[in-house]
Amino acid sequence: MPKPTFYNLKEEKKRRIFQAAVQEFASHKFSEASLNRIVKTAKIPWGSFYQYFDNKEDLYLYIIKELSKYKWDALEQAGVDNIDGDFFNIIREKLIALIELRKQNPDYAHIALLQEMDDSDFIRKVRGDSTKRWKEIIERDKKSGLIKEEIDADVMIDMFYSFLLLNFYRTGLDDEEKFMATLDEAIKIMREGVSVR
16 A cells, blocks of 8 residues: 555645556556556656555555445445345446446456456455455355355356456447346356256
């Protein structure tokens, strides 16, 4: 997280650093992102970066935290932060709201997408932290009898993330109707299974 000296900066300078980091992390996976480019884009002296952050990991965590706050605030304003329903209903409604967020801030969506494509140790840990909320919802649904007790929450989350990534690759989100139809079919398959009973 940022050092106190960062928070003491003028808003305009903080915004420059934030926007330069967003631009870099939206264009390159974390493992390939360059502090040199961030410093150059932000127009700050190289040495001063370390007065504000310990390293690239520190800066990335700050960016992710800020984007996460923005995302959840926007979801709450859209009325989908506290949905009554199971995991499937919640994930569907959040994806609808996130599609709208992507239109407003495509760089934010690119950062999330590149995070899923990065296999560095640091990013694997970040991803693990970000799935905690979804695991809690799945475990809640297990207790209420909506999801079978024996279902592995990690595998279930991985299946959804894999599905979403594949569809981003295939169509992006330009065809929202097609994306949502495919999502609904995937949800139906996960709810009902594929074997004939």
